[in-house]
Amino acid sequence: xxxxxxxxxxxxxxxxxxxxxxxxxxxxxxxxxxxxxxxxxxxxxxxxxxxxxxxxxxxxxxxxxxxxxxxxxxxxxxxxxxxxxxxxxxxxxxxxxxxxxxxxxxxxxxxxxxxxxxxxxxxxxxxxxxxxxxxxxxxx
Numbered sequence: 478x479x480x481x482x483x484x485x486x487x488x489x490x491x492x493x494x495x496x497x498x499x500x501x502x503x504x505x506x507x508x509x510x511x512x513x514x515x516x517x518x519x520x521x522x523x524x525x526x527x528x529x530x531x532x533x534x535x536x537x538x539x540x541x542x543x544x545x546x547x548x549x550x551x552x553x554x555x556x557x558x559x560x561x562x563x564x565x566x567x568x569x570x571x572x573x574x575x576x577x578x579x580x581x582x583x584x585x586x587x588x589x590x591x592x593x594x595x596x597x598x599x600x601x602x603x604x605x606x607x608x609x610x611x612x613x614x615x616x617x
Contacts, residue, residue, distance in 0.1 A: 482576075504532070506550050513599070535552055552615065555568045
């Protein structure tokens with residue numbers, strides 16, 4: 478299989494050994510407006526652009542949550558086709574042109590936690606100031 482998998486459509490007709498249907502979890506701000514404001518990296522392990530922090534084991538998100546400014550948030554869960562070896566997943570509700578989602582491993586989360594301020598909320602939501610008493614999302 479070609480290592481350059483740019484969209485879900487690239488998997489059509491391919492051998493899907495190594496792929497599994499799984500749940501993909503990420504933290505996002507809870508609000509009543511349009512827009513999607515997830516937890517993102519301030520820099521990834523390989524210092525590329527910030528990415529949505531998505532994992533297959535939602536318990537890993539507790540470590541991310543503990544580093545973020547406390548705002549009303551929840552865990553967003555998607556049903557995906559995932560390949561942990563490649564570290565990518567595709568939302569099964571998307572169309573064939575949907576782009577891959579990065580899967581962060583425990584090792585990558587732990588490496589990022591060694592950096593100062595490794596995670597932040599995606600910018601763009603006005604208001605929603607940091608709160609003293611915010612309930613933790615359900616990390617199950």
